[in-house]
Amino acid sequence: MNYSNAEIVVTGIGVYNTIGIHADSFWEQLLAGKNGLRKIDLFDVSEQRAQTGCQLTELLPSAWFASESETMGRTTRIVLPPIEEALLQAGLDQADCSGGKTGLCIGTTMGEIEPLEKAMRGDPNGQTGGPHAIAEQIATLLALQGPIWTFTNACAAGNFAIARSMDELRSGRADRMIAAGVDAMSWAAFTGFNSLRAMSTDACRPFDVTRKGLILGEGAGVLVMERRESAEARGVTPLAHILGYGMTSDAHHITRPDPKAKGAVRAMREAVAMAGIHPDQIDYVSAHGTGTMANDRMEATALREVFANHPTSVKVSSIKGHIGHTLGAASAIEAVMSVKALQTQMLPPTLHLENLDPACVADSLHMLREPWRGKVSLILSNSYAFGGVNSSIVLSAPQEGGVFHE
CATH class of the missing domain: 3.40.47.10 (Thiolase/Chalcone synthase)
Incomplete structure (x- = not known):
C-alpha cells in the first residue's frame, strides 16, 4: 500500500x-x-x-x-x-x-x-x-x-x-x-x-x-x-498534525551559527513547502531562543527574512527561560508544547524578556512577553545545533490538517 x-x-x-x-x-x-x-x-x-x-x-x-x-x-x-x-x-x-x-x-x-x-x-x-x-x-x-x-x-x-x-x-x-x-x-x-x-x-x-x-x-x-x-x-482523536519538516546544514563554524542565517532560512522554507502552505499562514514560531547573542540574533535574522511579508506579525517565543536548554530534548519538548498550544489556543511567553534586543526587532515579529490567547492553527518550531545543523517542523490543529495544500 x-x-x-x-x-x-x-x-x-x-x-x-x-x-x-x-x-x-x-x-x-x-x-x-x-x-x-x-x-x-x-x-x-x-x-x-x-x-x-x-x-x-x-x-x-x-x-x-x-x-x-x-x-x-x-x-x-x-x-x-x-x-x-x-x-x-x-x-x-x-x-x-x-x-x-x-x-x-x-x-x-x-x-x-x-x-x-x-x-x-x-x-x-x-x-x-x-x-x-x-x-x-x-x-x-x-x-x-x-x-x-x-x-x-x-x-x-x-x-x-x-x-x-x-x-x-x-x-x-x-x-x-x-x-x-x-x-x-x-x-x-x-x-x-x-x-x-x-x-x-x-x-x-x-x-x-x-x-x-x-x-x-x-x-x-x-x-x-x-x-x-x-x-x-482505532477510534482515537488526533491531537495535532505534523505537516512537514526542513533540515539543513551550514558548516559555518564548529559552535557559532552563520550570522547570515542562510541555513536556518532554508530549513524553515523547506518545512513550510513540505507542509504545502505559505509562511504568511504561520500563526506562531516556537523559537530556538537559547539566550546567547549569536543564536538569538541569527534566528531573528532568519525570522525577519522568512516572515517579511506576514500580514499580522507572527507570534514568537522561546521556553528556554522556563526549563533551560535541554539539548537533544529541547525540540521534542517544544513540539509537545506546540501540541498543547494548538489544543488550548494559547501561546506561552518568553520568560525574563524585558528589554528586547534592537537587533531582534522587526515589524513582522511579535515577541511574546505574556501568555497570549487567540486563533492558533499553524505552528513552526525551530531547533538549531552546533556545527550549523538547522531543523524546523510544522504542526497544525487536527481540523486544519491537509486543508492548506496549494
Missing part, C-alpha cells in the same frame, strides 16, 4: 522536566511563568563559573518497568515515564507495542552519559552507556517490532527524531512511531558550556538585550505519531 502522502498525526504526548511531570502540569507552569532553576548538586560545580541549572529534584518511577529501570542510567529513566504517558494517551499498552510495527526514534546530545562519567570517576557500575543505549533498552522493554533509530544531532536531535518518524510512517515501515528527545544533566555538558563561557550565571533571557547566555536543563519530550487512517480506525 502506498502511504507516501498519508497524513501524519500525533495521538499521544508526554513530557518530563523541571516544571512539569506530565504534559498538562508542564503547560500550566509554562503559562504561569514557572522557572525550574536551582543549584546543581548532581556533581561538583564549586569551581565552575556558572553553578545553576534546571536539574530534576528526583526521578519519576516507571509505571510499567519499575524494577527493570532501577539498573538503567539517568537518561533512560528520565524518558521512560513520558513514553508511558504518551502511549497511554494514544490508547496503547504494552501489548499494542509488541503486537505490530511500532518503532522508536530517540534524539539526544549526550546519550546515556552517566555510566561513562561514573567510570571516569573510578566507579564502574555495570550500567549500559553510550548514545544507542537509550533506544536499545526501551525497545527491549517494549518488545518493539518496528524501526529503531538514535539521532545525535545535538540540540536539533528531537526534531530529527520527529522527521524520521514521519518518514517511517509514510514509507509503510511502521504503523506507529514513538518520537522522543531526551538528555540528562551531565558533568561533561555542563563543564563544556562553562568552558565556552556560553552559560548565564543567573537566568536565561532569550532575545533580551541584557542576556548573559544559556542555562542547561534536563528532561524529555515524547510524541506518539501514526497515520491518520490508523488513528481513526
